[in-house]
Amino acid sequence: MLRTLEAERARGRELFASAGSLEELEAANIAVLGRKSPLGEVQRALGALEEGQRRELGRAVNEARTELADAFEARRDALSVDVESALLAADAVDMTLPGRRRPDGSLHPLTVVEDEIVGLFLRLGYRVAEGPEIEDDWHNFQALNIPEDHPARTMKDSLYVSIPGHPELLLRTETSAVQIRTMLSQPPPVYIVAPGRVYRRETPDPTHLAVFHQVEALVVDEGITFADLKGTLEAMAKGLFGEDRRIRFTPSYFPFVEPGAQIGVTCFRCGGVGCPTCRSGWIELLGAGMVHPKVLENCGYDSERYTGFAFGLGIERVAILKYEIPDIRLLIEGDVRFLERFRAA
Ligand code: PHE
Numbered sequence: 001m002l003r004t005l006e007a008e009r010a011r012g013r014e015l016f017a018s019a020g021s022l023e024e025l026e027a028a029n030i031a032v033l034g035r036k037s038p039l040g041e042v043q044r045a046l047g048a049l050e051e052g053q054r055r056e057l058g059r060a061v062n063e064a065r066t067e068l069a070d071a072f073e074a075r076r077d078a079l080s081v082d083v084e085s086a087l088l089a090a091d092a093v094d095m096t097l098p099g100r101r102r103p104d105g106s107l108h109p110l111t112v113v114e115d116e117i118v119g120l121f122l123r124l125g126y127r128v129a130e131g132p133e134i135e136d137d138w139h140n141f142q143a144l145n146i147p148e149d150h151p152a153r154t155m156k157d158s159l160y161v162s163i164p165g166h167p168e169l170l171l172r173t174e175t176s177a178v179q180i181r182t183m184l185s186q187p188p189p190v191y192i193v194a195p196g197r198v199y200r201r202e203t204p205d206p207t208h209l210a211v212f213h214q215v216e217a218l219v220v221d222e223g224i225t226f227a228d229l230k231g232t233l234e235a236m237a238k239g240l241f242g243e244d245r246r247i248r249f250t251p252s253y254f255p256f257v258e259p260g261a262q263i264g265v266t267c268f269r270c271g272g273v274g275c276p277t278c279r280s281g282w283i284e285l286l287g288a289g290m291v292h293p294k295v296l297e298n299c300g301y302d303s304e305r306y307t308g309f310a311f312g313l314g315i316e317r318v319a320i321l322k323y324e325i326p327d328i329r330l331l332i333e334g335d336v337r338f339l340e341r342f343r344a345a
Contacts, residue, residue: 001042001057005064008032008039016075022086027071037063061317063156074229106343110213110331113319114195117215120239121193124232126217129192131178133199134161137168143180143298144256159199159210175312176256179291182218183299188306194267197317206212206327213315216223216289220301220308226259226290229309233288240318248282257289257310270319283321286313 012032020026025303031037038218043061107115118128131139140146141153150156161169177196194216202210219228237245245265252262263286267278274281288311293303318326323342325331330338 002060004038004042005057005060008037009040009064009067010066012039013071015070016071016247017076019079022076022079022083028245032068033065033072041069043345064283072208104343106339108285108331108339109319109323109342110315110343114213114215114315115323116240117236117313117315118193118195120236121217124191124235126191126193128195129182129218130176130196131172131175131181131194133197134169135171135172135177135210136166139180140170140172140174141176143295144176145292145294145298146255148220151256157201158200164165165300172196173200174198175214176214176310178293179256179310181300183220183296185302187220188301190308191219191221193217204329205328209316209328209332212331214312216310216312218308218310220291220296220306222306224290224307224309226309229288229290229311230233231288232309233263233311237285241265241268241322244271252287254289255288256292256295258292260287260289261310262286263288277324285317285321286311288312 012028015032016025019028032039034040039061042057046058046061049057053155097292122128137153140158141150146153158173159170159171160167164168168271175194175196176194178196182190182192182194196214196216197211198214199211202208204210217232219232230247234247237247245268247266248264250264251263252260254260262284264282264284266272267275267281267283269275269277270281272281277283288309289335291308296303296306296308319325319331320328
């Protein structure tokens with residue numbers, strides 16, 4: 001029986017070592033250490049032996065079992081590592097493969113123009129201010145020195161919001177309302193730009209929209225003069241349309257500024273000599289003026305000590321001029337064929 005034992009030890013080691021997979025190893029385990037294996041039979045035969053022999057042989061059987069069980073486990077660990085690395089290999093990502101490309105999106109031309117205008121003023125040290133699109137009569141009109149009987153406040157131009165108990169609420173008609181909110185929220189000096197959406201009661205046509213965007217600028221400080229307004233607008237016109245741009249001021253009326261002006265820039269197509277786009281050589285771009293003392297006072301500012309200027313320009317208007325867009329409505333229709341023109345190269 002001892003010989004059988006030795007032979008089994010050798011056979012078991014050999015079988016375990018040569019098992020090529022976990023399945024083969026499991027089969028070898030049953031054949032070597034199972035109940036019906038030669039080793040199992042030797043073990044069963046122990047009972048029939050006499051005391052001394054039984055102890056001796058029993059120890060030898062145990063040794064053989066321990067050794068073979070260790071060999072089994074060692075092989076199983078080795079095979080498991082193989083299985084794991086095979087799984088990992090099957091799962092591996094090839095970093096050298098080209099990625100799946102999605103078509104590039106692009107910023108909407110209005111966003112591009114707004115960013116450009118706001119960026120210009122941030123570089124001049126201005127800060128961005130914002131206000132609500134639903135305004136009340138006081139911020140949108142009264143504080144801006146727009147009297148009760150001014151045509152701008154009639155139902156014809158404004159869109160009122162019908163919230164029971166709040167007859168004075170409307171969709172803001174100009175970002176100038178943000179001038180008021182800014183001055184009420186801080187003491188001078190003020191250097192802000194306020195981009196935002198505004199609403200008017202209009203039927204859209206090639207040059208008008210009912211919902212459009214403006215950028216308002218407001219400066220209030222000691223010693224601000226009309227020359228500061230001129231210099232600032234000139235810097236903006238050159239920044240937006242190119243260095244050889246010139247600007248002109250035409251007297252105009254806005255209740256919240258005095259004096260008020262309409263500002264034109266030389267046509268970027270013909271350079272100012274006159275062409276079908278501009279006719280006169282000039283393109284009217286925005287409204288501006290020196291902040292009316294009454295507006296400063298409405299916000300609690302000392303109009304003896306502080307002066308300021310303000311202007312507001314339509315972002316859509318700048319966009320159609322800058323990109324020579326024939327119909328302003330193209331900007332809101334979301335037609336991909338149109339928008340693709342603005343995809344960054
Ligand atoms: N709010 C005016 C408009 O919408 C523009 C403007 C702004 C004029 C500031 C003067 C000063 O037409």
